[in-house]
Structure formats: structure tokens, C-alpha cells
Amino acid sequence: MSHSRIAFIGAGNMAASLIGGLRAQGLPADAIRASDPGAEQRARIAAEHGIQVFESNAEAIQGADVVVLAVKPQVMKTVCQALAPNLSGNPLIVSIAAGITCASLENWLGAPRPIVRCMPNTPALLREGVSGLYANGEVSAAQKTLAEQLLSAVGLALWLEEEALIDAVTAVSGSGPAYFFLLIEAMTAAGEKLGLPRDTAARLTLQTALGAARMAVASDVDAAELRRRVTSPAGTTEAAIKTFQAGGFEALVQQALDAAAKRSAELAEQLGQ
Incomplete structure (x- = not known):
């Protein structure tokens, strides 16, 4: 994780908690970027964590090894379709949006991509959360480790063998x-x-x-x-x-x-x- 570059698309409360957790674990500020349409939120995140912030999602993801999709589920399709032409290389996509399947994300991003879908809960805001994680078949062992380190920054991270179990995780935690x-x-x-x-x-x-x-x-x-x-x-x-x-x-x-x-x-x- 120390040499990885992470871009957050959306800089709301959950993204801010993940950023804070990563910074507390020693990830340097210059390894993290975030984009958000709200100028006030961008200013707050930049001031609190010393990271680069952008209004443009395309700018934020340049050179990223991990792209964290932290936007509302209702706008995920639009965001992913706009991101697709700007994704270079093969970054790990981590979605923390409830209810969006890996298949939907792949469809909107335009190609099979390494995707980890996760369901965190609100105690993550205090770094006392728990998340269920599911990786599709494109995710490498190293990328699984990255995703686990990312979510472990705000609590416990538990892997699931089947994506359908995300619904059970949602119900329980x-x-x-x-x-x-x-x-x-x-x-x-x-x-x-x-x-x-x-x-x-x-x-x-x-x-x-x-x-x-x-x-x-x-x-x-x-x-x-x-x-x-x-x-x-x-x-x-x-x-x-x-x-x-x-x-x-x-x-x-x-x-x-x-x-x-x-x-x-x-x-x-x-x-x-």
C-alpha cells in the first residue's frame, strides 16, 4: 500500500474516513487524490488531509493504481460511463456503493476490469467499522491485498466467496x-x-x-x-x-x-x- 496511488471519486464522509485511516497508517498525502463536485467538500478534504483534490474525475484518476468509487448509487452509472475512456492501465476498481453489482460496473466501465465490491458500515467513520468484500475474477492476489489494506484502515475487512452474500452482509452489518x-x-x-x-x-x-x-x-x-x-x-x-x-x-x-x-x-x- 505504501507505494500505491489511490484516487477517490467522491469525497463524502466514507471516503474521508478511508483517507483519514490511510493517512493514519502512514500513506503519504501525495499518494492520495480525490475528486468531488462540491468546492466546499474539496477544500475541507484538502485542509484535513493535505491531499490533492480535483473537480474533474478524469484528472483525479491519472496514474492511479486503485480507483475508489465513493459516489451515491443513483449516479454511479453516469460516473462510470464518463470515467471509462479515461482509465489507463488496469487499476483496481473498489466500489463502496450499496447495491451496484460487479457486472453492472463492468458494463458501465466498458470492459472486464478488476473490481472489488464492498459493503462498509457507518462505524467506519470512527474506524470501528466492518466491511464485507467480494473480488471478481479479474482481481489479482496483490490487488486483493490492496483492497483489504484499504478497508482495514477503518475497521475489520472480511472476504466473501460469493457476490450474492453482499446482500446478507448488508442485512447484518x-x-x-x-x-x-x-x-x-x-x-x-x-x-x-x-x-x-x-x-x-x-x-x-x-x-x-x-x-x-x-x-x-x-x-x-x-x-x-x-x-x-x-x-x-x-x-x-x-x-x-x-x-x-x-x-x-x-x-x-x-x-x-x-x-x-x-x-x-x-x-x-x-x-x-
């Missing part, structure tokens, strides 16, 4: 932060109804969520075992867990993730046209 936020909302509201001041209920809930996540990440046993260890027979935790389960908690979670995965597949079909 891409959309996942919102599920935890919903639980945090609900627990805070419940604590308030039990008589706690809202601020106290919120702080108790947030710190509990953080502590539980850290315990699960650091543990050598799975979440089910951790749950059993804190659930005393006939105790308070068991009373709550039984109530969750009586309400069909596990089945509801499965239904929710199924719905998210189905919608991800539908969007891919719509956006790929």
Missing part, C-alpha cells in the same frame, strides 16, 4: 448499527418509564451497550455462552430474557434481516439497469 440504535432507544425509554431520569437511563444504556460489545469482542466464547453466564436461574436477567423469547425475539430478528437482504437484492436489480 451494513444496516446493523440502526438495529442497535433502535434497542438503545427502546431501553432508554423503558428505563425512563421505570422512573429513571432520561439522561441517566440513556447513559446507563449506552455504557451497557459499549461494555457488552467489548466483552463479546474480547471473549473466547460466543455470545450465547456470555448470555448464559450472566443469566442466573430465576433471577432478574432470566425474567427479561424469557419475556424477549416469549415475544418471538429471535424469529423477529430473522424476519427483519430477511427483509433487509431482500431489499438489498431488489435495489441491486433496480440500480443496475
Whole structure:
């Protein structure tokens, strides 16, 4: 990665997080370029990270070994079709746009190209994200390493054997932060109804969520075992867990993730046209 030149097409929040992560890992500023239609965003990225910025996508990708497509899915077709005549050599294309398949990207770019499609999530903004990555058949081993290093700059990067599994990644981790936020909302509201001041209920809930996540990440046993260890027979935790389960908690979670995965597949079909 230290000798690679990376161009970002789009310099929004996720691109900015990746750039910040790369710079923190020691990639020099002159190895990174970015383009964005917004003058204010270009100025902000240049000031924060010391990189070259461009209004023109074609200028940004000159000499790039890696081109990161970080634009909204709705404009990806237009952006790729305009980029196609300006792509020299055989740079790795990394797409972080939800719902755009490798086949659609190849079609819009006009030729088979090495493409890695990935699904990061919003905690990447704090470099605590997780991404599912899929490489098409044109990607070399060295390019796979580049893509993994790129996404590892903002968290955990996990490879997928099948592109269709991106929909499952979207359901589990891409959309996942919102599920935890919903639980945090609900627990805070419940604590308030039990008589706690809202601020106290919120702080108790947030710190509990953080502590539980850290315990699960650091543990050598799975979440089910951790749950059993804190659930005393006939105790308070068991009373709550039984109530969750009586309400069909596990089945509801499965239904929710199924719905998210189905919608991800539908969007891919719509956006790929």
C-alpha cells in the first residue's frame, strides 16, 4: 500500500474516513487524490488531509493504481460511463456503493476490469467499522491485498466467496448499527418509564451497550455462552430474557434481516439497469 496511488471519486464522509485511516497508517498525502463536485467538500478534504483534490474525475484518476468509487448509487452509472475512456492501465476498481453489482460496473466501465465490491458500515467513520468484500475474477492476489489494506484502515475487512452474500452482509452489518440504535432507544425509554431520569437511563444504556460489545469482542466464547453466564436461574436477567423469547425475539430478528437482504437484492436489480 505504501507505494500505491489511490484516487477517490467522491469525497463524502466514507471516503474521508478511508483517507483519514490511510493517512493514519502512514500513506503519504501525495499518494492520495480525490475528486468531488462540491468546492466546499474539496477544500475541507484538502485542509484535513493535505491531499490533492480535483473537480474533474478524469484528472483525479491519472496514474492511479486503485480507483475508489465513493459516489451515491443513483449516479454511479453516469460516473462510470464518463470515467471509462479515461482509465489507463488496469487499476483496481473498489466500489463502496450499496447495491451496484460487479457486472453492472463492468458494463458501465466498458470492459472486464478488476473490481472489488464492498459493503462498509457507518462505524467506519470512527474506524470501528466492518466491511464485507467480494473480488471478481479479474482481481489479482496483490490487488486483493490492496483492497483489504484499504478497508482495514477503518475497521475489520472480511472476504466473501460469493457476490450474492453482499446482500446478507448488508442485512447484518451494513444496516446493523440502526438495529442497535433502535434497542438503545427502546431501553432508554423503558428505563425512563421505570422512573429513571432520561439522561441517566440513556447513559446507563449506552455504557451497557459499549461494555457488552467489548466483552463479546474480547471473549473466547460466543455470545450465547456470555448470555448464559450472566443469566442466573430465576433471577432478574432470566425474567427479561424469557419475556424477549416469549415475544418471538429471535424469529423477529430473522424476519427483519430477511427483509433487509431482500431489499438489498431488489435495489441491486433496480440500480443496475
